[in-house]
Amino acid sequence: MTSFDFVVARNDLEQCKLIDTTLPDAAALPADTLLVKVDRFAFTANNVTYAVMGDELKYWQIFPAPQGFGNIPVWGFGEVIASAHPSVPAGERLFGYFPMATHLVIEATDVSKRGLRDGAAHRQGVAPVYNAYARVGGDPAYAGRQGDYQALLRPLFMLSFLVDDFLAENDDFGARTVLLSSASSKTAFGLAHLLHTRGRKVTGLTSSGNTGFVSKLGCYDDVVTYDRIASVPADIPVAFVDMAGNSALRAALHQHFRDQMKCSVRVGLTHRATDANEGVLPGAKPRWFFAPDHIRKRAKEWGPGGIEQRFGAAWSGFAPMLERCLSVVESRGPDAVQQVYLDTLKGRIPPEQGHMLSLFG
Numbered sequence: 001m002t003s004f005d006f007v008v009a010r011n012d013l014e015q016c017k018l019i020d021t022t023l024p025d026a027a028a029l030p031a032d033t034l035l036v037k038v039d040r041f042a043f044t045a046n047n048v049t050y051a052v053m054g055d056e057l058k059y060w061q062i063f064p065a066p067q068g069f070g071n072i073p074v075w076g077f078g079e080v081i082a083s084a085h086p087s088v089p090a091g092e093r094l095f096g097y098f099p100m101a102t103h104l105v106i107e108a109t110d111v112s113k114r115g116l117r118d119g120a121a122h123r124q125g126v127a128p129v130y131n132a133y134a135r136v137g138g139d140p141a142y143a144g145r146q147g148d149y150q151a152l153l154r155p156l157f158m159l160s161f162l163v164d165d166f167l168a169e170n171d172d173f174g175a176r177t178v179l180l181s182s183a184s185s186k187t188a189f190g191l192a193h194l195l196h197t198r199g200r201k202v203t204g205l206t207s208s209g210n211t212g213f214v215s216k217l218g219c220y221d222d223v224v225t226y227d228r229i230a231s232v233p234a235d236i237p238v239a240f241v242d243m244a245g246n247s248a249l250r251a252a253l254h255q256h257f258r259d260q261m262k263c264s265v266r267v268g269l270t271h272r273a274t275d276a277n278e279g280v281l282p283g284a285k286p287r288w289f290f291a292p293d294h295i296r297k298r299a300k301e302w303g304p305g306g307i308e309q310r311f312g313a314a315w316s317g318f319a320p321m322l323e324r325c326l327s328v329v330e331s332r333g334p335d336a337v338q339q340v341y342l343d344t345l346k347g348r349i350p351p352e353q354g355h356m357l358s359l360f361g
C-alpha cells in the first residue's frame with residue numbers, strides 16, 4: 001500500500017511536489033501500531049510559519065521527508081483503517097497533528113478513553129501537544145462544520161487565549177490600547193475578541209485590502225493600515241502583539257510610541273520580513289511569547305483540567321463569531337492542495353476564507 005505525501009523544499013518553499021512512500025502491510029502491523037487515513041486538514045498562514053521555523057523549532061522532524069524536503073504539519077482529522085492496538089479499533093476518528101499526506105503510521109501509546117499519543121522515536125523532543133491525538137468519533141463538537149472550525153481555529157485560538165491571559169495577568173502592562181498586527185489573521189481576531197470581551201480597547205493593523213474584513217469583525221475599536229501608523233495618537237500607553245513579524249513595522253511602531261510602548265510581544269511571522277539586526281528599539285524590549293512555558297505555568301497554578309475548563313468557556317464565546325465571519329472552503333486532490341498551499345504562502349487567501357484540504361481526489 002502507498003501513501004502520497006506533499007513535501008516542500010526546505011530552502012525554497014515555493015518548490016513543492018507529491019511523493020509516494022510505502023506503508024506497512026495493514027494485516028501485519030507491528031504491535032500497537034495504527035494505520036491512519038488522513039481525511040481532511042486545515043491550512044492557514046500558521047502552517048507556513050511551521051515551515052519557516054522548521055529547522056529552528058524542530059517541526060521538520062515530526063513527519064520525516066526525503067533529504068532537503070519537509071512535510072508541513074497540519075491540524076486535522078484521521079480515521080484508523082487498521083490497528084494492532086488492543087484498545088483502538090479500526091474506524092476510530094482522531095483529531096490532531098498530521099502530515100500533508102494521505103496516510104500516517106502512529107505508534108500508539110498512553111491510550112485512554114479520550115486520546116492517545118504517538119510514541120515514535122523521531123517525534124520526541126517537541127512540545128507534547130504535537131504528539132497528542134483526541135479520540136473524537138461521536139463527539140458533535142468535532143463533526144461537520146464544527147469540526148472544520150476546530151481544525152481551522154482551535155490551535156490558533158489557544159494562542160489567542162494564552163496571550164490574553166498573559167496580558168490580563170500583567171494588567172496589560174498599563175496599556176490602554178492593545179495593537180495587533182496582521183489583524184485579519186485568525187489568531188489576531190481570536191485575541192481581539194477576547195480583549196474586546198474584557199473591555200480592552202483594540203486597534204487592528206492590517207493591509208489596505210483587508211481593512212473591510214477587519215472593520216466588520218466587531219472586535220476591533222479602530223482599524224489602521226500599515227502605511228498610516230503615524231496617524232495613531234502616540235501619547236497613550238500601548239501594548240503590541242505582533243502576528244506579522246515584520247521588523248520594519250515593529251521598528252516604526254516602537255519609534256512612534258517610544259516610552260508609551262509598554263509591552264511588545266512577538267507571536268507570528270505572517271509577513272516573513274524579518275531583519276536580524278533590528279538593533280535596540282525605544283520602549284519595552286520585544287520578546288517572543290513561548291506558549292508551552294505559559295501553559296506549564298498555568299497548569300501548575302490552575303491544577304488538573306483548569307486550562308481546559310477556562311479555554312472551553314472562552315471557545316464557547318468565540319465559536320458563534322465564526323459562523324458570521326468565516327466561510328469554509330473545501331479543496332480535494334493534490335493539484336488543489338498545491339494551489340491553496342502556494343496561495344497561502346504568497347498571502348493570496350482572502351481572510352474570510354478558511355481552507356480545509358484533502359489529498360484524496
Ligand SMILES: NC(=O)c1ccc[n+]([C@@H]2O[C@H](COP(=O)([O-])OP(=O)(O)OC[C@H]3O[C@@H](n4cnc5c(N)ncnc54)[C@H](OP(=O)(O)O)[C@@H]3O)[C@@H](O)[C@H]2O)c1
Nearest residue numbers: 044045046049159182184185186187206207268269270347
Ligand atoms: N507562537 C505560536 O504559538 C503561534 C500560535 C498560533 C499562531 N501563531 C502565528 O500567528 C500568525 C497568524 O496565523 P494564522 O494562521 O492565524 O493566519 P491566517 O488567518 O492565515 O492569516 C492571514 C493573514 O496574514 C497576513 N498574511 C498572510 N500571508 C501573508 C504574506 N505572504 N504576506 C503578507 N501578509 C500575509 C494577512 O494579514 P494582514 O493583511 O492583516 O497583515 C492575511 O490576511 C502566524 O504567523 C502564526 O504562526 C503563532
